[in-house]
Amino acid sequence: MPGSTKAMQTSFTAMRDASREDYQQIAHHSIEFGSGLPGRVMGHLEILAGDTGGYAVDRLTHSLQTATRAQRDGRDDEYVVCALLHDIGDTLACFNHADLAATILEPFVSEKNHWIVKHHGIFQGYYFFHHLDLDRDMRDRFRDHPYWKDCAEFCEKYDQNSFDPAYDTLALEHFGPLVESVFASLKKSIYLEGATDQAGNSESP
Ligand SMILES: [Fe+2]
Numbered sequence: 001m002p003g004s005t006k007a008m009q010t011s012f013t014a015m016r017d018a019s020r021e022d023y024q025q026i027a028h029h030s031i032e033f034g035s036g037l038p039g040r041v042m043g044h045l046e047i048l049a050g051d052t053g054g055y056a057v058d059r060l061t062h063s064l065q066t067a068t069r070a071q072r073d074g075r076d077d078e079y080v081v082c083a084l085l086h087d088i089g090d091t092l093a094c095f096n097h098a099d100l101a102a103t104i105l106e107p108f109v110s111e112k113n114h115w116i117v118k119h120h121g122i123f124q125g126y127y128f129f130h131h132l133d134l135d136r137d138m139r140d141r142f143r144d145h146p147y148w149k150d151c152a153e154f155c156e157k158y159d160q161n162s163f164d165p166a167y168d169t170l171a172l173e174h175f176g177p178l179v180e181s182v183f184a185s186l187k188k189s190i191y192l193e194g195a196t197d198q199a200g201n202s203e204s205p
């Protein structure tokens, strides 16, 4: 309710003047705001609709198709959500989109899944960099990395082939519960470290 939220606002105007009680209130707001993250992620995926970038399907369809293929191949929910979000950075991070997706997912997924999303841009280049006079083997910079094979597999099986308008792609609504469940469980965050700090010394935003 907007009224009660307003009533709970703090009054300090500089963080150095805040009290512990102030930050108890702010933490309460943060928990509420955080619970809306899955909805905001779904809303941002919708922004990918319409623009094809010159491909045969738009960015949303490509994302849905990548996730659909991963799910039909038996991948678990976390992997499917990573597949769904892997290009969510297209609109705001046009020159490093994989980094933005990886940053959004990092607190909620395994190190391996995070690495796959973060590096898929370079690995996907294997399929087209040579057409742009770039090195298609740029991914081999990571040849000795333990997740090289996993990222190459993601691109080969689910990403590079998900531009097919005729494919039976599942709708965004289908993935809503998966997004809810993956974003419900925080695995890695400075705020988790703060929660175990008995002295109450948490990191500032
Ligand atoms: Fe991508």
Ligand SMILES: [Fe+2]
Binding pocket: 062, 066, 086, 087, 159
């Ligand atoms: Fe993609």
